Amino acid sequence: MKNHKKAAIWLTIFFFFITSFPRISSAQGVTIDDDTLKQVYQYVEEQFTNKDILGGSYGIIYNGEVIEAKGIGVTDLETEEKVTPTTLYPIASVTKPFTAMGILYLYNQGMLDLKDTVTTYLPWFQYADVEKSSQITIENLLTHSSGVNRFEADGAIYQNEKQNRASLESSIRALSSVEMESNPGEQGEYCNTCYTTLGHIIEKVTGQPYEEYIEETVFSTLGMGHTTFTPEENHDDLASEYSWFFGQQSKTERNYAVFGKSQQSEGGAYSNIEDISKFVTRLVDTNSANIVPPDLLQYAHENGVPLASNEKRFYTLSGFESEDFLEHKTLYKGGDGIGSTSGILLFPEEKLGIVLLIGEAESEVKQPLLQGIASILLGERPEPIDLTWSLWKILGFIALGILGIALILLFLLSFSLRKNIKRKFVLKRKWPYMVGGVLYLLLAIFLGYFLLTMRPSQVGFFGFPWDFAISVMVLIFTFFLWSITLFFSLFEHVKRHKMNISI
Known part of the structure; x- marks a missing residue:
């Protein structure tokens, strides 16, 4: 009996000893331990302070697990409420990968083909060149290679905001006067309206409103209970949105109020660091993907069209931009709202993902900050961020x-x-x-x-x-x-x- 008691005591001590060690993982060059995570937090906090960023949050995902989800700063300069991992922010163009995932799901279900032309589903779709417009495929839309200039296409919608904001269809119909600068699939040039069009194709194929389809197929499936297109219905932990007015931080009109229905599928979602981290776990750990098969997701990550401005980078079928960083293959997606900034940086081979949400318009800092966090996790010294003022x-x-x-x-x-x-x-x-x-x-x-x-x-x-x-x-x-x-x-x-x- 005494021997059994002694064995139990020693076993308890052994397990306590083992579990008291810091979390350590250094497979494939990634280091995850308490000291590294502390260094990351100090680094992010320092950049926020130097840049005078009022608040935001970041998440670290590794090997299918959310390792860290932290809030820094405040959600509002007046109330000074602290940012938490559940604080909701507009994620702007980080919505695009959700739309891409929705399209890939429909492809996997046999409900559409990526080689299908847009006119297969939207017969009235056209730019100024009707013949070239009829050649544009779903794949071209996913890879930002429809052949139009972003500013001209966006500008066509701005000409009559009251009419064109009403729905995805009304904003797409406004593109009929836009000239094409290249042939479909020839080169990648960032295209918000491409993803607007994808959203409406989803509506035509499924017979559901875009928002309803994405919420059921993506958000609910992944347990993203707080991610929404209607943040006005969820005010529990909704951050204020800030921009600049005569050089001073100032609250701005909310993203969804300005753009309305016309931007839902290219930049209309609101989310928090916990929810997006759940999405990222499925992107970096393909074995756990339960929306589309792992081989399809990998295919979408690895195939795309080179950017017109830089052939070493390309727009992928998964809604991300692919490029190398520190000799690692990465996938990046950034979002710029009227009063917010967001970003995702993925290292698929290392099964590492980093997410960033900021409660103000700070476009210039998001990618360098994500890369700085990645550098620390990869055992490198982060490059100093050029702390120039935002645009x-x-x-x-x-x-x-x-x-x-x-x-x-x-x-x-x-x-x-x-x-x-x-x-x-x-x-x-x-x-x-x-x-x-x-x-x-x-x-x-x-x-x-x-x-x-x-x-x-x-x-x-x-x-x-x-x-x-x-x-x-x-x-x-x-x-x-x-x-x-x-x-x-x-x-x-x-x-x-x-x-x-x-x-």
């Missing part, structure tokens, strides 16, 4: 500069007007006033035309950030006032000159 912050300070110039011109205008009134509009030379009046008027007309017709995006004022638009409008008003004042001064001078002659 939106730069535009904010440019807007401040424009506003400053406009205010200086207004001050000079008032000074000049007082001076002319004091002189009773007797001018030494008339031609500077005439040339200046015409020049300022032309500048006002040019800037007004630029602001109302350029439409670079679907946000803010006619596609421009609000701070930039406000500053330009003040400058237009200033130029117009200068023009009117100079012409008025010239008119008064001529009038007084005629009166003097008559006297």
Whole structure:
């Protein structure tokens, strides 16, 4: 009996001793232990601090297991509520791999073929070149190789937002005037509207709304209970969305409210780090894939079309961008919302995945930060991140500069007007006033035309950030006032000159 007790005691001590060791895995160059995970957390926290990022979360997935899911910072600058792994963020274009997975599922079920033309399911589909449009396949859409320029295609939707935001179909029909720059399948050029079209094909094949199909086929299957296209129905842990206004962090309109139904299949989902990590486990550990067979998923990861800008990288059939990093094959997908940033970096051969969600528009930092985390896990020193300001912050300070110039011109205008009134509009030379009046008027007309017709995006004022638009409008008003004042001064001078002659 005593021997049995002694054996039980020693067995308990043995198991305690074994389980007290840090988690360690170094297969295929990946190191996962407590010290490494601590280093990752410190690294991410340091980058957030240096970049003045208010909050976000990251996840590490290895060998089919979610190793880490951490929140950093706050969800809102006013409430200062802490970010948790369940905090919901708009994931923007990280939605695309979900759409690709939905298409691959339908292919595996025999409900469509990747070589099918788009017109097989949407007979009315076309760009400006009807003949070339009829050759575009589902595969071309998945690999961003339909042949159109992203900005021209997106811009076609911006021309009538009220109509084109209403549904996937209405936004696709707006593409009929878009010119094709290359033949289908020839080269990859990022294409939001390609995935909009894929979403509508899913609707036609299944007879279900896109959102309903993806929620049933992907989200529910993978246990992604918080991932949704209707975040307004889930406010428990929904982060605020931030951008920049005159160089300062400012809440922005929510992603789903701006884009509506027209962007659901290319960038409309909201998720958290826990849910996306569940998705990533199926992407890096093909043995556990339960939506499509492992061989099909691997085929989708490894086949695609090279980017027009870089033939060493290519867009895959799985919705990711493939390239090498530290001599490892990787798959990357980034998302940029109006007030959010997201990214996934996969190392399929190492069965490693990293996910990043940020609660503000910080496009430039996502891929370097993901690569920095990967470097630590692969035993390398992370490269310093170029902590330049984000595009939106730069535009904010440019807007401040424009506003400053406009205010200086207004001050000079008032000074000049007082001076002319004091002189009773007797001018030494008339031609500077005439040339200046015409020049300022032309500048006002040019800037007004630029602001109302350029439409670079679907946000803010006619596609421009609000701070930039406000500053330009003040400058237009200033130029117009200068023009009117100079012409008025010239008119008064001529009038007084005629009166003097008559006297």
